[in-house]
Amino acid sequence: MKALKLEEISKNFGAKTAVDQMELSVSHGEIYGLLGANGAGKTTTMRMVLGLIYPDEGKILYNGKKFNEKMTSKLGYLPEERGLYPKVKVNDQLLYLAQLRGFSKKKADKNLKDWLEQFEITEYYNKKIEELSKGNQQKIQFIASVIHDPEFLILDEAFSGLDPVNVELLKKAVKDLRDKGTCILFSTHRMEHVEELCNRISILHRSKTVLKGDIKKIKNTYPKERVILGVDHEISDLPSIPGVKSVVKQSFGYEVKISDDGAAQEVLKMAMEQGNVTRFEILEPTLNEIFIKVVGGESNE
């Protein structure tokens, strides 16, 4: 049985459809990626999972059960728009938030100290939020969403606004939680994080799920279209090969776009005829390319 299951849920706001026939499931110990441009329906989906609004059609099951009041103690949420009480001390407000989730104050205090230690910011235990740097506020915000040991964790743009060191720190924390069996729904439009963390994804576009499934399988269904050619001399006539769509000159040589796999071999042949080839590589499509292909140029991201 899947930990979290969304069964054909739809949500309309007046005449506007926000989410249309969405279906996905997440197991314990899995990070599921929810991708989509702004306004694709990610936030609405997450709000429905959080029990804030109810789907018009379909249902959401948590361990096979419907949402009820007690679920709030098992849910953790890191909203995209970060917010904590600026004038309240870290320990005061995090313990408060944990208590609101029905978690005991003593256990929350222990968890808070452990997390602060893991993030190497123990000295902020007693500081007000407004005295912290933005990066540290983000860490506190992350702790706020996991302090009550949630079974289901919803992360909306978890790494935005963080420097690379802190991104690694949080990434490790998310992976640790996954390994402990937390069921994580992860929304972002930063593809590199998705490729690293998630096995399965859904790409949303204008309220519809346009692509869904295992990242590797998705990638395999898309043709390999990019050829990297490392040469130290000029190659003429590359565009004349059938199947070559475009040729861009780079510092290392050429980047060639092709429409079918056969053209790659022709490109290599021609390059070898005209001189030494130092590098030849047929790249699999990145998630970024797939995303842009699927969602089209209409996305602003």
Add this chain to the structure above:
Amino acid sequence: MNKLFTVAGFTIRNKMKTKAFIITTLIIAVIMTIGINIPYFVTIFSSDEPTKIGFIEDDSNIPNSVQDYYQQQDSQDVEIILIGEKETSQENEKLAMTKMENGEIEGFIHLKNEEVDGFPIVMYTGQSELGFNLQSELQNVFKNIKTDAVSKQLGLSSDEQNILLSPVSIESLVLTDTSEGIVKEEKKNESEEKLSVFISYAAIILLFMGIMISGQLIATEITTEKSSRVMEILVTSVPSLTQMFGKIIGMFIVSISQIIIFVAVIWVNIMMPHNVNVMDQINLDMSTVNMGLILGILFYVVLLYFMGFFLYATLFAAVGSIVSRTEDLGQAIMPVTFTSIAGFYIAIFSIGSPDSALVTWSSFIPFFTPFVMALRIGAGDPAGWEIWLSIGILLVSILGVGWLSAKIYRTGVLMYGKRPSIKELRKAMKAFKV
């Protein structure tokens, strides 16, 4: 239930810890202490030395009588010094003048030879005016002496004189028309009247202050939670109804404890030994007060305070929840603020006419009831059914407004951007299925 108290506790802790709260409470307490002690300070600075006033003796015994009168007073703030060492009144006057210039006396009185209505004209000479209190007291003293003299002339005995001087007492009996016919109803006596008017006056002012301060704080806090986006986490943890009422209960406790602190400050100050005469001065005789009656009034007033606070607090919470930025809040809460101001003014300006039609009618309008009914109970004389009817209407309105506010709150906290219109709010409510 648990979470309700968690929210209330958090609100209380955070509010009471803020510097603003501690400082305002302290400042108001200090101002109150100073205010209550002003009459005492005035007496300290003025009663060190009695005011010395000369009185030029003549053939009559009036100067002696005046001197006797002041000597018999407890307060000893005026001392009459008789001046009669010299032969003629002119020379005595000259002596008085020198004494005044030397600062031995403030001024002097002499009786002229002319008479008006059988009593000599009293003349005061001094370097400054007599002052209102002294003048009226002197006037009284002379009047008594005159009455004495005239009665003696007429040959009245002291008993007859007392009868003549005793004040007329008015007792009122209010007839109330009830279904069982005309029933006699005992009216409050003077001290009870004073005390109950004071109670309702205090209640109205405290309620208004409580609503204005706490109401705005509730609205501001909710808007701040929204604009700082901590709301996103809160609404996913706690049902918004719990959150709203937790906040209101927390603020209520903060507001009440502030009032208790102020009442305690007033009480301690009044009970200080040097302030004991303050109670005498306002002519309040506690022994004639029927405590049952006062406790009854207190019960209603406290009940109205409680209900009024909750009615307005829920309104402020609802308004706070639909605004996304604190800058827009002032404008948004204006209608609520004006409603409470209207109720407050109707009550305060009708303290002299608690039975007017305006008061009677507005006491049944739920938004005015907490103010106006408190006035009627204290200063007027509403029938029992009127009180309970208005409380009933108020209760129904609280439930109605509370229900609506909770819905607005539930919807409002998720809506960002510009302040939604009523239509947009209704649409959103439908969409969110709240």
